[in-house]
Amino acid sequence: MASELNRKSAVEQARLIREKQVTPLEILDAHLEAIARINPQLNAIVTLAADEARTQAEAAGEAVMRGEKLGALHGLPVVIKDVTLTKGMRTTFGSPLYADFIPQEDAEPVARLRRAGAIVLGKTNTPEFAAGANTINEVFGVTRNPWDPTRSPAGSSGGSAVSAATGMSALAHGTDFGCSIRIPASFCGIVGLRTTAGLIPNRPMRLPWDPGQVHGPLARSAEDAALMLDAMTGLDPLWPISVAPTWDSALAAVNATNDAKGLRIAYVSDIAGFGVEQEVDDICRKAALGLAARGASVEHIAFDCSDGFDTYKTLRGEWMVGQQLERIEMLEKFGPNLAGNVKAGLALTVRDTAAAENARERVWMRFRELFSTYDFLITPAAPVPPYKLDQNFPTEINGRKLENYIDWIAPAFLVTLVGFPAGSAPAGKTANNLPVGLQIVGPRFSDPRILGLCKLVQEANPIGWPPIS
Secondary structure (H helix, E strand, C coil): HHHHHHHCCHHHHHHHHHHCCCHHHHHHHHHHHHHHHHHHCCEEEECHHHHHHHHHHHHHHHHHHCCCCCCCCCEEEEEEECCEEEECCCCCCHHHHHCCCCCCCHHHHHHHHHCCCCCCEEEEECCCHCCCCCCCEEEEEEEEEEEECEECCCCCCCHHHHHHCCCCCCEEEEEEECCHHHHHHHHHEEEEEEEECCCCCCCCCCCCCCCCCEEEEECCCHHHHHHHHHHHCCCCCCCCCCCCCCCCCCCCCCCCCCCCCEEEEECCCCCCCCCHHHHHHHHHHHHHHHHHHHHCEEECCCCCCCHHHHHHHHHHHHHHHHHHHHHHHHHCCCHHHHHHHHHHHCCCHHHHHHHHHHHHHHHHHHHHHHHCCCCEEEECCCCCCCCHHHHHCCCCEECCEEECCCCCHHHHHHHHHHHHHHEEEEEEECCCCCCCEEEEEECCCHHHHHHHHHEEEEHHHHCCCCCCC
């Protein structure tokens, strides 16, 4: 049984620990075995704290035996994206400038996971300061996709997505500003959630009033993602945009989701105007329309918010400068993706950012009108399947040339632009056995309902484990 523990759901692992059928140490050993076997092939976990994790697992087991009150994640191995502070554990931000940096504090999302009983097992690979849609950096190199190691897991939470998809961790943490949870989840065939801004405080990240950057779960199922979500949400009086969840338990809501009766769902092939590869659209449309069999009313409609493209790029440039302000003098030492983003931001004027905010409002009003008719918007999570590792980004879609590494992620970042939560659920596989994800977008605070739909999509379109797992 021990050799298979890492392939059980996080919910099941937590139950086994609570019921004393297995120990946290046995759970940890199963994941460490998987890491030893899988990680050298994929390079997802870049800092492994095995000894510290073993000490924590032993203490967690003793707490179980003493009959102490256990947190929801008690004894579960969790990995953290390497742009998020972990006390006493190397955090490089994927940058040579911080190759040996060891924080003296946990970021608040990490602290919450620990308080829920999670064992922080290690850090996962990310592009430099998360500026990239391919998971590669000069410190640790490239992370590979478990469905085909010649392909990318996307970025910037690529290491976390690979860790969860292969059973190297029970759960994985990610951040999302453009697509960084949703597209890695799609490329790795798992569930990921861009959360409602403010549900999970970013402390101590810069720009505390910014709603763009959020933390969220990556997991093999919607139930597991909900379990992790519950552990991270909650009002923080010290975070200026912090909000309390409007539900008691996301996991209970997902467990209670057995159908989609009464839901009005809009499927849109392309909200960004860049095109979608036909095979991807076919898979996603079939999965979306398949929700009608679970009681939903599903319509394939046209919805265009491509005019938000330049708006997002402007606001992204402003955000990049704000995030890197204390390191501006190091600009020429940054990698090309990060440096390009910062330089674009430095070239902006106040008029540029003011015009972008006005344009954002117009796009938001269009989404608001859509959600007055439909409960959810569903699109392909990515317009292409996983691409080759030797590409920094897909250079064309259906013959249309792309000029920038973020162009192809527009279907995801246009949702970020207007601040709505969105999940990614596996919808099927291509003829080349590559996973394709469905993006499910809902109004603010619909996070548990989004995960409920992710559950239904995953049940109807099982894709199994990746070949490397």
